[in-house]
Amino acid sequence: MAGSGARPTPPRTALGHARPWSEARSLGPWQRPCPAAGRTTVLIQSSTTTTAIAVTAVGSGALPIEGAIPIILGANVGTTVTTSLVALTFIRDRTKFRRALGASTVHDFYNWLALLIFFPIELIWHPLKHISGALTHALYGTDWLPNPSHFNFIRAATRPVEHGVIQATSHISTTLGPLFTIVIGAALILVAVR
Known part of the structure; x- marks a missing residue:
């Protein structure tokens, strides 16, 4: 079958229908x-x-x-x-x-x-x-x-942390900056959950 050019049969779903x-x-x-x-x-x-x-x-x-x-x-x-x-x-x-x-x-x-x-x-x-x-x-x-634009107390509470993370990562390259932001965000989530 390798050299014949024939296309193998497509995989099947649990009901036996051909899957693309x-x-x-x-x-x-x-x-x-x-x-x-x-x-x-x-x-x-x-x-x-x-x-x-x-x-x-x-x-x-x-x-x-x-x-x-x-x-x-x-x-x-x-x-x-x-x-x-x-x-x-x-x-x-x-x-x-x-x-x-x-x-x-x-x-x-x-x-x-x-x-x-x-x-x-x-x-x-x-x-x-x-x-x-x-x-x-x-x-x-x-x-x-509810419309979050009417009461965005979470935004007001997290704004200082957001600005701190932006300032901490602003001098880092465009490649590593987002990576460090994700790491800091995951760490903050862990702190908040614990």
Whole structure:
């Protein structure tokens, strides 16, 4: 088949329908963010921080919603390590350890089952993407959500920090400046979450 010039058959979806080659090649990025987000959550012990970074990246346009979904699912799986570590702190008292491990196991199974159920469904039919898009379009521009321009107390509270970061990174090159800004932003998020 290598020299015959015949094109190989395209991959199939779970229902057996032929999937376009462009879509089949795009599945690769899905395989990286989920485990990476899980490892990040394990390292920083905060799925909230991992999720906040993903939401910020989507809001700024740096990441499409399709890339944020596996990150958020991976962050939830990463929290399973945290609960297991907390359960291990009760290892000296057998009764407490069994109760803590039981609660940890419930949390672990919930998050792993959510990943195992929603991830394949999202890969095939994209319901999370469609639901989030529908909610965004339905709520944006309506009176259901408050207009942030009328009360922007967060902007007023964070303005001094923003100016400090800008001044601290303004003398750095255009290549390293944004990188340092991201590192400082991630550090500030960690400080705020802790």
